Amino acid sequence: xKIVVQxxxxxxxxxxxxxxxxxxxxxxRKHEGYSVCAVVxxxxxxxxRLINMAYEISKNPPPREMDMLLSTGERISxxxxxxxxxxxxxxxxxxxxxxxxxxxxxxxxxxxxLEIKADRVLDALKKGKIAVVAGFQGVSxxxxxxxxxxxGSDTTAVALAVRLGAEYCEIFTDVEGVYTADPRxxxxxxxxxxxxxxEMLEMAATGAKVLNxxxxxxxxxxxxxxxxxxxxxxxxxxxxxxxxxxxERPVITAVTxxxxxxxxxxxxxxxxxxxxxxxxxxxxxxxxxxxMIIQNISDEGTTDxxxxxxxxxxxxxxxxxxxxxxxxxxxxxxxxxNIAKVSLIGAGMRTHPGVAAKMFAALAEKGINxxxxxxxxxxxxxxxxxxxxxxAVRAVHDAFLxxxxxxxxxxxx
Amino acid sequence: xKIVVQxxxxxxxxxxxxxxxxxxxxxxRKHEGYSVCAVVxxxxxxxxRLINMAYEISKNPPPREMDMLLSTGERISxxxxxxxxxxxxxxxxxxxxxxxxxxxxxxxxxxxxLEIKADRVLDALKKGKIAVVAGFQGVSxxxxxxxxxxxGSDTTAVALAVRLGAEYCEIFTDVEGVYTADPRxxxxxxxxxxxxxxEMLEMAATGAKVLNxxxxxxxxxxxxxxxxxxxxxxxxxxxxxxxxxxxERPVITAVTxxxxxxxxxxxxxxxxxxxxxxxxxxxxxxxxxxxMIIQNISDEGTTDxxxxxxxxxxxxxxxxxxxxxxxxxxxxxxxxxNIAKVSLIGAGMRTHPGVAAKMFAALAEKGINxxxxxxxxxxxxxxxxxxxxxxAVRAVHDAFLxxxxxxxxxxxx
Numbered sequence: 001x002k003i004v005v006q007x008x009x010x011x012x013x014x015x016x017x018x019x020x021x022x023x024x025x026x027x028x029r030k031h032e033g034y035s036v037c038a039v040v041x042x043x044x045x046x047x048x049r050l051i052n053m054a055y056e057i058s059k060n061p062p063p064r065e066m067d068m069l070l071s072t073g074e075r076i077s078x079x080x081x082x083x084x085x086x087x088x089x090x091x092x093x094x095x096x097x098x099x100x101x102x103x104x105x106x107x108x109x110x111x112x113x114l115e116i117k118a119d120r121v122l123d124a125l126k127k128g129k130i131a132v133v134a135g136f137q138g139v140s141x142x143x144x145x146x147x148x149x150x151x152g153s154d155t156t157a158v159a160l161a162v163r164l165g166a167e168y169c170e171i172f173t174d175v176e177g178v179y180t181a182d183p184r185x186x187x188x189x190x191x192x193x194x195x196x197x198x199e200m201l202e203m204a205a206t207g208a209k210v211l212n213x214x215x216x217x218x219x220x221x222x223x224x225x226x227x228x229x230x231x232x233x234x235x236x237x238x239x240x241x242x243x244x245x246x247x248e249r250p251v252i253t254a255v256t257x258x259x260x261x262x263x264x265x266x267x268x269x270x271x272x273x274x275x276x277x278x279x280x281x282x283x284x285x286x287x288x289x290x291x292m293i294i295q296n297i298s299d300e301g302t303t304d305x306x307x308x309x310x311x312x313x314x315x316x317x318x319x320x321x322x323x324x325x326x327x328x329x330x331x332x333x334x335x336x337x338n339i340a341k342v343s344l345i346g347a348g349m350r351t352h353p354g355v356a357a358k359m360f361a362a363l364a365e366k367g368i369n370x371x372x373x374x375x376x377x378x379x380x381x382x383x384x385x386x387x388x389x390x391x392a393v394r395a396v397h398d399a400f401l402x403x404x405x406x407x408x409x410x411x412x413x
Numbered sequence: 414x415k416i417v418v419q420x421x422x423x424x425x426x427x428x429x430x431x432x433x434x435x436x437x438x439x440x441x442r443k444h445e446g447y448s449v450c451a452v453v454x455x456x457x458x459x460x461x462r463l464i465n466m467a468y469e470i471s472k473n474p475p476p477r478e479m480d481m482l483l484s485t486g487e488r489i490s491x492x493x494x495x496x497x498x499x500x501x502x503x504x505x506x507x508x509x510x511x512x513x514x515x516x517x518x519x520x521x522x523x524x525x526x527l528e529i530k531a532d533r534v535l536d537a538l539k540k541g542k543i544a545v546v547a548g549f550q551g552v553s554x555x556x557x558x559x560x561x562x563x564x565g566s567d568t569t570a571v572a573l574a575v576r577l578g579a580e581y582c583e584i585f586t587d588v589e590g591v592y593t594a595d596p597r598x599x600x601x602x603x604x605x606x607x608x609x610x611x612e613m614l615e616m617a618a619t620g621a622k623v624l625n626x627x628x629x630x631x632x633x634x635x636x637x638x639x640x641x642x643x644x645x646x647x648x649x650x651x652x653x654x655x656x657x658x659x660x661e662r663p664v665i666t667a668v669t670x671x672x673x674x675x676x677x678x679x680x681x682x683x684x685x686x687x688x689x690x691x692x693x694x695x696x697x698x699x700x701x702x703x704x705m706i707i708q709n710i711s712d713e714g715t716t717d718x719x720x721x722x723x724x725x726x727x728x729x730x731x732x733x734x735x736x737x738x739x740x741x742x743x744x745x746x747x748x749x750x751n752i753a754k755v756s757l758i759g760a761g762m763r764t765h766p767g768v769a770a771k772m773f774a775a776l777a778e779k780g781i782n783x784x785x786x787x788x789x790x791x792x793x794x795x796x797x798x799x800x801x802x803x804x805a806v807r808a809v810h811d812a813f814l815x816x817x818x819x820x821x822x823x824x825x826x
Contacts, residue, residue, distance in 0.1 A: 016469040050489070056429040058496040065499070068507050069492035072485040076463070079482035083471040086478070094481050099556065120556075143512065143533075 007157035042073020063108030097137035151212030177238030207258030268331030420570035455486020476521030510550035564625030590651030620671030681744030
């Protein structure tokens with residue numbers, strides 16, 4: 001049995017006409033000889049509307065009830081999609097996350113998949129039926145409805161593809177694939193045909209919205225090829241998959257940006273062993289995710305420590321930082337919400353020195369000041385003022401990715 | 414543990430303010446010392462909107478997918494109500510039909526409850542929590558989502574009350590109780606304080622919308638007292654419960670009407686044994702519910718048979734009747750959609766002759782022709798022209814139920 005998992009996002013299932021369009025994509029794969037398992041999100045802005053209904057009633061709704069509420073949107077999508085498929089003469093069966101055997105832990109609103117008991121889905125596929133599964137949701141080991149957090153439908157799709165032994169996972173969205181930069185910011189941005197898991201992970205972590213990082217990580221671990229494409233056009237999309245080491249690859253793949261973080265600085269932290277560990281384990285224990293961390297050299301026995309957190313976590317991270325600063329006898333805590341992060345990603349930069357220098361020069365030429373720097377083997381991120389972010393993305397894109405051929409020329413630097 | 418089950422209909426949970434109002438009703442019972450299990454319907458017209466979405470996609474949606482779709486509304490209600498209760502400082506847990514252990518047969522869109530595995534609900538109540546259960550839905554023995562048909566939330570509530578051993582079941586709706594007639598048709602209609610199960614069953618079967626007949630039947634079999642009241646006022650409502658035989662009771666309880674039926678007549682049916690059985694078992698095998706049946710005396714070896722069916726079933730019942738008429742060598746089949754049924758209900762009429770005569774006289778006085786008559790020990794129904802129905806209801810109500818004291822005076826006839 002040759003299986004493909006197809007995932008359709010919220011805009012793809014918003015209204016009867018779009019649902020019929022999705023049904024046609026599924027039937028196309030079926031006619032190619034695949035057994036099809038489709039994963040769908042809630043229609044349009046339904047999840048946002050449900051969240052608003054909840055906040056009209058409670059500022060702090062219990063996470064278990066939030067999951068009960070938010071899991072309804074996908075159930076509407078799977079039922080309507082099955083109706084459309086039946087109308088076109090195909091047998092289709094809908095499955096909630098629970099019915100599809102998506103077993104999760106009990107972390108409501110951000111549950112992790114523990115295992116997939118795929119018997120019912122496999123049984124439907126074996127009988128020649130199309131299986132339509134609600135994305136974003138599962139059932140906990142306590143038998144409660146859970147959700148996987150924003151973008152969780154991608155995770156459902158890739159995890160199911162792995163569990164079912166699918167040939168590949170096709171993710172339909174409202175853009176035509178993965179681009180060298182956000183086309184709204186860089187009009188000359190180009191669609192990429194192929195991106196490695198590692199590059200896609202760095203892109204997702206640094207602001208690219210097209211794929212959820214957890215789904216890419218699932219794909220990477222189990223080597224599941226992912227095809228990202230639009231449900232509204234026939235454009236060929238972008239493959240996210242393993243790239244052989246010896247294949248000729250561009251040095252730089254893409255430029256990304258993220259306005260979603262703030263910077264917190266703790267002044268005059270006593271410079272002795274274990275201090276950084278105490279700060280960041282205290283924050284971690286309170287569920288604050290830290291992105292970048294910078295510690296300057298010591299000056300008269302104290303140092304300044306800066307780090308970035310998501311904008312939503314800023315208030316609570318600030319309060320926690322004040323607690324720990326008091327405890328450590330450190331100085332003032334400062335918050336800066338007007339920052340943005342610009343990142344350059346490319347698997348080829350590992351073997352090409354000079355990429356960072358060229359990126360910094362491109363920013364300096366525009367008079368853009370760099371406030372923090374963080375690197376990985378395939379990524380360079382800089383923090384700059386938020387109001388310069390689009391200019392910075394264009395400058396970096398121009399320097400590395402402007403011309404079609406330049407992407408490959410970079411190898412010769 | 415003293416338990417009450419409270420059921421809130423769709424208008425009672427339509428919007429944040431009404432949901433908070435429902436939460437206050439629940440907390441009021443809790444403060445009276447009850448463990449509370451609440452059953453809720455989908456908010457407002459959500460079920461109708463979902464049905465419309467389905468019919469935009471398919472004229473004949475698969476029942477299993479229809480149930481998947483329609484079960485979402487109640488899930489939204491239970492989640493939001495639990496949030497409102499938490500906001501007011503009460504611990505509450507929501508349960509889908511499946512989580513509440515409502516096990517049904519596999520008749521999608523009109524499933525029957527087979528058993529209730531109430532462990533999770535009882536466990537929540539024992540821990541002092543409020544249990545909030547999605548009405549109208551269950552899970553089939555095949556582990557598929559099912560719905561119980563229109564008005565199914567009442568059935569969920571009464572069945573749960575029975576299973577939990579509740580003291581009573583309180584059904585909140587948008588009217589203040591059960592009336593002697595529809596107050597929109599008869600301005601002088603009075604709210605009843607007490608109605609027996611049998612009377613309520615006849616009323617539900619003859620057009621009263623306030624309670625679903627299946628829920629009353631559940632109440633009757635298990636002697637579960639039901640209190641029908643409005644969630645929007647403090648009015649005391651109507652008790653539906655066992656009435657001791659020796660208690661002084663009015664002869665007539667209420668007048669009801671139903672515009673929802675059509676009349677089908679098969680002409681010149683051969684008058685021999687077994688013919689009626691063949692007609693009505695053929696219709697029953699095709700899932701057509703028959704209400705009234707009239708067979709006139711034989712004339713030259715043939716007879717005319719008339720019966721009434723719901724307006725929705727009329728087209729298919731007509732086609733089936735033509736089949737069976739052909740097979741039996743009967744004459745033409747006629748359909749009349751412009752009929753209405755007016756019924757007089759009262760447990761006391763068993764022991765009071767003359768009730769039928771008085772009803773027919775009241776109609777004759779207004780020049781309203783009676784086309785069919787059907788009686789039970791506690792009910793008289795007549796079929797008349799649809800355009801005379803409101804006039805007929807008022808005439809019959811005036812004859813039996815006009816004055817406050819007249820209800821009891823009737824005993825002396």
